[in-house]
Amino acid sequence: MRHVSVIGIGTGNPDHLTLEAIKALQTVEVVFVADKGAEKGGLVRARREVCERAFGERPYRFVELPDPPRERNPADYAATVDAWHAARAELYESAIAREIGEGGRGAFLAWGDPSLYDSTLRILDRIVARGRVAFRYEVIPGISSVQVLAARHRTALNRIGGPVLLTTGRALADGLPPDADSTVVMLDGAPRFDHLDPELTIFWGAYLGSQDEITLSGRLGSVGPEILRVRAEARARHGWIMDVYLLRRPDGTPD
The missing domain is CATH 3.30.950.10 (Tetrapyrrole methylase, C-terminal domain)
Structure with missing residues (x-):
């Protein structure tokens, strides 16, 4: 079965990676990151630096997923976020099926700690509930802002x-x-x-x-x-x- 790690990477400073996060990263073959466009390109670069520090010379794939757009000041905030999460779930599900083979391991990098104002866990739960792609996932805590x-x-x-x-x-x-x-x-x-x-x-x-x-x-x-x-x-x-x-x-x- 596929295995996914949701890894809290702190504020993007490689020095803030925990030993548990480093060990988890060293077991995966592919790392997924949400690409929020050129305006926030620095966020993707920070994730790359984290991976370079953690992986060293070990080969891995760095897969950027274009983040679905959403309205920032909607009339119905809850409905807008729910639709955005649904779009993200489709994107993540396809990426897991495409990039992680049976028995393979991948990771999603979450800013700070995955438990605090981050949608990755909710999105993975949506994918698991649909049952189209079978995988197990674990959560590695991180240092929050x-x-x-x-x-x-x-x-x-x-x-x-x-x-x-x-x-x-x-x-x-x-x-x-x-x-x-x-x-x-x-x-x-x-x-x-x-x-x-x-x-x-x-x-x-x-x-x-x-x-x-x-x-x-x-x-x-x-x-x-x-x-x-x-x-x-x-x-x-x-x-x-x-x-x-x-x-x-x-x-x-x-x-």
Whole structure:
């Protein structure tokens, strides 16, 4: 039977590969990556660098799969994402059947950790449920940008005994939940801070783990405008941006 590994590769820095990830990569013959187009070509290059470090002289195939397009600001977000996942499932299923022979091994590389805001596991579950291509799959955890953010700012994500909320920029549009103390925000394509308490502390990072890494922190009302300016300049310069931030209430006391 075919075997597929879903491998968390961290932030794309080869130094962030775990020993388990390296061992898993050294057993596969083909690596699949989603190609999001020329604008985000740096993401594919980072995956190639990870593979070059892990494989060394061992031969392997690097297969780029053109990511199906999707509307970024749809009226029905859930339906749009479901259709996008369905299109990805068709693409991945064909690639597995075509590129991995019976008894062969392949891998999908997931940014950060496959369990955190990554669709690969859901898509593979769709393929397994259809039963057209038989394979087993395993999941190898990785270092997420959330962990790197905390390390760069030399801070814990939680206060003593306190909760941490992991959410998205879309979910933050109406502000922080009233009981949120420490909030990690991911996938914020168009951040804005004017609707948030200016006394919040923010820890922000972009391109974490790469040579282009940028970090800023401080009182949100003071450093927020600078973050938006630096972020816009970086996105224009690179053509893409991946960032994450932690918001923390003053004194750890919810409103």
